[in-house]
Amino acid sequence: MTARTTVRHETGVGLPWWMWIPATIGFALIALPVFGLLLRADWAAMPSLLLSDSALDALRLSLITAAVSTFLCLLFGGPLAVILARARLEQRPRLLGAIRSIVLLPLVLPPVVGGLALLFLLGRTGLVGRGLDLAFGITVPFSTAAVILAQTFVAMPFLVVSLEGALRTAGERYEAVAATLGASPALAFRRVTVPLVLPGLASGLVLAFARCMGEFGATISFAGSLEGTTRTLPLLVYLQRESDESGAVALSLLLVVVSLVVIVVGRPRGMDGRG
Amino acid sequence: MSGSVGLSLQASLHRAGFSLEVALDVAPGEVLAVLGPNGAGKSTLLGILSGLLRPDSGHLRVGDRTLVDVAAGEFVPVHRRGVGLLAQQALLFPHLSATANVAFGPRARGVPRAEADERARELLAQVGVGELADRRPSQLSGGQQQRVALARALAPQPGLLLLDEPLAALDVDATPAMRTLLRRVIRDGKQTALLVTHDALDALVLADRVVVLSGGRIAEQGATRDVLARPRSSFSARIAGLDLIPGVASAGALRTADGVDIHGSSVEVADGEPAVAVFPPSAVSVHTERPSGSPRNVFRVRLAALEPRGDTVRLRAAAPDGAPAWVDGLAADVTPAAVAEMGVDPGDDVWFAVKAAEVAVHGTHT
Structure with missing residues (x-):
């Protein structure tokens, strides 16, 4: 003990000893499967598996669609979060609550259901899809655009929740100060609100991107699995799990690495236990 | 400073369980202290003046501008009022340096950056924190932050400055110097100001006149010394009670x-x-x-x-x-x-x- 230079003096209030047992099981449930993947991997064949045409196509498609979807989440979800956090609807006080409930729906809805809903809306016989088809000859389902729509659908709530929380935490006091200094609402938003919520916005974007990269259910039911057009990495993994097991494992590990990078780089504030 | 304008307010605002009805005038360059117990309507009064609250009836004129005239449907929004605010909390923008905080107001009014920064540095020197101009708010003490906040509130040269318990959140050590600074800056600048406080000493040192609010009405008003030395309302007697x-x-x-x-x-x-x-x-x-x-x-x-x-x-x-x-x-x-x-x-x-x-x-x- 004498060699130790940093002795922790804080003892805290202590924990019930049995707490460690379920906690260990819970941790194992998350860690062991990932560890198992590492054991199953065919490391020698890894480069050729990852550099195959189909794998590269899927990776490229995943990255592009996830980036575009994340941008769409920012473009539409950002203002949505601002309105949910700041708008005052004195005539309809409960309207915002209702809107929020609907926006959060994709968080809990099975993605397959979301994909089907998109299909019924935008399919050739759907409410909007028929109009698009007749007027412009545009068919959305089973295209790359469909992949992007499906990903945006499931990922948008992550950005909205994170940004709305950041806006509420920042409060309106700084904006009021900016106004007393002569800043118009637009200027106060740009120079005060946005910088204040930037960390929350960044973590929301990272979460949304991660959700896009992992999207499966809504994509397969709305966009199908066409190589080069709609077959993203998760779809390829699912397809290869029987025909080419080591290929599936290699791609899975690639997704694990992407997820780890996302967690390390963009860990949302408050998720590292130190606030 | 430009701030030598007067103020004339007559307003009423009713909410569940509370109503405010006040009429008051502040002469150009005068400092009016508003004293009153919690719930007397001080914050509501400030809200009406700053534009964060809309009164049910009445009018507000600052200088020759009509900012609120309910009958005529006139309501100038906060950012076009030229009414500055120094609150209990400094509320400096945490992502900006002290200089950028102070330059914010002039920049919002279209003053070029170099000129706004120069004015900000002058003001920071004037409030005694010139050497801290490049610091972020998190690197400043509470007293220093409040000084920067004062410089920031003065930078757009407001016609009227609202002071909302500006000393209440400071350390006991920092309070006297800040009080002296406020007195110097506001008096030398002939700055028309309205000071909300619960401290008789603040009113005494800073204000020409005192208004005592109670239950949303003006209970008492007069020259600061008279009100504090010979209080007529029970509230002013309790907070003043000084010889x-x-x-x-x-x-x-x-x-x-x-x-x-x-x-x-x-x-x-x-x-x-x-x-x-x-x-x-x-x-x-x-x-x-x-x-x-x-x-x-x-x-x-x-x-x-x-x-x-x-x-x-x-x-x-x-x-x-x-x-x-x-x-x-x-x-x-x-x-x-x-x-x-x-x-x-x-x-x-x-x-x-x-x-x-x-x-x-x-x-x-x-």
Whole structure:
């Protein structure tokens, strides 16, 4: 003990000893499967598996669609979060609550259901899809655009929740100060609100991107699995799990690495236990 | 500074369980203190002036501009009012340096960056934090932050400056210097201001006039010294309840108009400036004979009234024949036992004595 230079003096209030047992099981449930993947991997064949045409196509498609979807989440979800956090609807006080409930729906809805809903809306016989088809000859389902729509659908709530929380935490006091200094609402938003919520916005974007990269259910039911057009990495993994097991494992590990990078780089504030 | 405009407000605002009805005027360059217990409507009043609240009826004019006229449907939004605010919390923008915080207002009005930054540095130097211009708010102490916030509020040259308990959140150590700074900046700048406070001393040092709000109505108003020295409402009596003697500062003491020196410790006030000697009634001892020895301030007074106040009795003084007028209204708190022992009654002449160490000499606004 004498060699130790940093002795922790804080003892805290202590924990019930049995707490460690379920906690260990819970941790194992998350860690062991990932560890198992590492054991199953065919490391020698890894480069050729990852550099195959189909794998590269899927990776490229995943990255592009996830980036575009994340941008769409920012473009539409950002203002949505601002309105949910700041708008005052004195005539309809409960309207915002209702809107929020609907926006959060994709968080809990099975993605397959979301994909089907998109299909019924935008399919050739759907409410909007028929109009698009007749007027412009545009068919959305089973295209790359469909992949992007499906990903945006499931990922948008992550950005909205994170940004709305950041806006509420920042409060309106700084904006009021900016106004007393002569800043118009637009200027106060740009120079005060946005910088204040930037960390929350960044973590929301990272979460949304991660959700896009992992999207499966809504994509397969709305966009199908066409190589080069709609077959993203998760779809390829699912397809290869029987025909080419080591290929599936290699791609899975690639997704694990992407997820780890996302967690390390963009860990949302408050998720590292130190606030 | 540009800020020499007056203010005229007449407004009412009704909410569940609360209503505010006030009419007040502030002359150009005047500082009006608003005192009142919690829930009296001080924040509501500030909200109406700053534009964060819309009154149900009434009008507000600042200078020659009509900012609110409910009957005519006129309502100028916060950012076009030219009404500055210094709140209890400094609320500096955490992502901007001190200079950028102060330059924010001028920049919002289209002043070019270089010019706005230069003005910001001048103002920061003026409030005594010139060397901290490049720091972020998180690298500043509470007192320093409040100084930067003051510079920021002054930078757009507001016609009216609202001060919402600007000293309430500061450390005890930082308060006197900030109070002195506010006095200097607001007086030298002839800045029209409205100060909300619960501290009689703030009102005394900073304000020309006091309005006491109670239950959303103006309960009392008048010159600061008069209201605080002779409070008529129970609230002002409770927060004020101080003995005040007006005069001018003179070599660390206070000299009254009739040439009597009141010994005390002065708080950053130059000789010859208007000042007031302040002490609590509990610091006054009462004697039937003139007390001898010790460097005390001793006044001969005639007892006007004895008021029981819980476990003490407040002796209220009047000026006996030939004594100066400022003696009138002085108060001393003593125990009932002491009163019984002395056997004094209203109309008797006694001596009030107060140690120099208990007396603070503050510069006043006028």
